Amino acid sequence: ETGVTQTPRHLVMGMTNKKSLKCEQHLGHNAMYWYKQSAKKPLELMFVYNFKEQTENNSVPSRFSPECPNSSHLFLHLHTLQPEDSALYLCASSQDFRTPVTDTQYFGPGTRLTVL
Amino acid sequence: GENVEQHPSTLSVQEGDSAVIKCTYSDSASNYFPWYKQELGKRPQLIIDIRSNVGEKKDQRIAVTLNKTAKHFSLHITETQPEDSAVYFCAASRGEVFGAGTILRVKS
Numbered sequence: 001e002t003g004v005t006q007t008p009r010h011l012v013m014g015m016t017n018k019k020s021l022k023c024e025q026h027l028g029h030n031a032m033y034w035y036k037q038s039a040k041k042p043l044e045l046m047f048v049y050n051f052k053e054q055t056e057n058n059s060v061p062s063r064f065s066p067e068c069p070n071s072s073h074l075f076l077h078l079h080t081l082q083p084e085d086s087a088l089y090l091c092a093s094s095q096d097f098r099t100p101v102t103d104t105q106y107f108g109p110g111t112r113l114t115v116l
Numbered sequence: 117g118e119n120v121e122q123h124p125s126t127l128s129v130q131e132g133d134s135a136v137i138k139c140t141y142s143d144s145a146s147n148y149f150p151w152y153k154q155e156l157g158k159r160p161q162l163i164i165d166i167r168s169n170v171g172e173k174k175d176q177r178i179a180v181t182l183n184k185t186a187k188h189f190s191l192h193i194t195e196t197q198p199e200d201s202a203v204y205f206c207a208a209s210r211g212e213v214f215g216a217g218t219i220l221r222v223k224s
Contacts, residue, residue, distance in 0.1 A: 004159075033212065042120070043160070043205060043214040056212075090159065097210065104150060106213060107159040 003027045004108035006091050013081065021076040021111045023091030030099035030102045032074040033105065034066060037088040050076060050097040081115045088112050118143040120208045122215025129162035129196050131224045139215050140188040149182060149189045153160040154203045154217075163204075164191070165211070170193045 006024045013019050033044040048056035049068040063085075065077040074091055089109045094103035099111065119142040129135050150165035166173045166180045166189065173180050177196075182189040190215075193200055201222045206215040207218075 041215075042122075042216045043207075045212050046213075048212065094211075097212075102161070103148075103211065104162050104165060107152075109159050 002092055002093060004106050006089075006108035006111050008111060009109065010112045010114075012116065013078070015115055018077070018079040020078065021091075021113075023074040023076075023087055023108055025072055025091075025093040025106070025108075027075075027079075029093040029095050029104060029106075030071050031103065032065060032068060032071070032092045033092040033094075034074065034076050035090040037090055037091065037110070038086075043090070046076075055097060064079055074114050078113075081113075083115050086113055086115045094107070118213040120145060120206060120213050120215040121148055122206050122218055123134070124218060125216065126219045128221045128223060131198060132197060133196055135200070135205055135220055136190075136192045136198050137191045137206070137218045137220070138188060138205065139190070139208070140184075140186075141208040141213075143209060144184070144187065146187075146210075146213075148207075148209070148211040150180075150207050150211050151178070151180060151191050152205045152207070154205065156202075160205060163216040193220075196220075198222050198224050 005024045031050045036044045046060045047066045066073040090110045091108040092105040094105045122139045133149040147168040152160035153163045177194045179192040203217045
C-alpha cells in the first residue's frame with residue numbers, strides 16, 4: 001500500500017487558486033500516469049510519462065500542467081480550475097510504457113479535489 | 117483511439133453464486149487486458165490480467181477469458197463472497213484505457 005503515495009489526500013480550492021498535486025513511487029518504475037476519476041465516468045487517462053518524457057496527453061486543458069522531474073516523482077499543477085474539475089485524481093506507475101511492453105499499473109490512493 | 121465498453125454497470129448476486137462482467141474493445145492492436153477492483157474509498161488494485169497471446173487465465177475463484185476475434189474479454193468470479201462487493205474495472209490497449217466500471221454487490 002505504500003508503493004505509490006499521493007499528497008494531499010484532500011484539497012479544496014477556489015477557481016482562482018494555484019495548487020499542486022504530488023505523487024511519489026517507491027517501486028523503481030519508469031512510467032507514471034495521471035488519471036481523473038469522476039462519478040459515473042470511466043477512469044480517464046490524462047498524462048503519461050515514460051523515463052521522464054511525456055508520451056501521452058489526452059487533450060487535457062492547459063489549466064492542468066504536469067511535471068516529472070525524475071522517474072520517482074510526478075506533479076500536477078492546477079490553476080484557474082472549474083467546478084467540473086472536481087474529482088478524484090489518481091496517480092499510477094508501471095515498469096515501462098513502451099509498445100509492445102505491457103505492464104501492471106500500481107495506483108496511489110488519490111487526491112480528492114473539490115473546486116468551489 | 118481505443119474505446120472500452122463494460123457491462124453491466126451494476127450486478128447483484130447472492131452469496132455463493134457466480135458473477136460475470138464483460139468488456140468489449142475496439143482496437144485490434146490492444147494487447148493487455150487487466151481487471152482492477154476498487155473498494156469504497158480505496159485505490160484500484162489489480163486482481164487478474166491477461167495478454168493477447170493467451171485465451172484464458174485463472175487464479176483461485178477468479179478467471180478471465182479473452183476472445184480476440186470478437187474483441188471481448190470477461191471476468192468470472194465463482195463462489196462469490198460479501199467481500200467481493202466493490203467496483204470492478206476492465207482496461208485494454210496497453211492497460212491504460214478503462215471501462216466505466218461495474219458495481220458488484222454480493223448479498224448474504
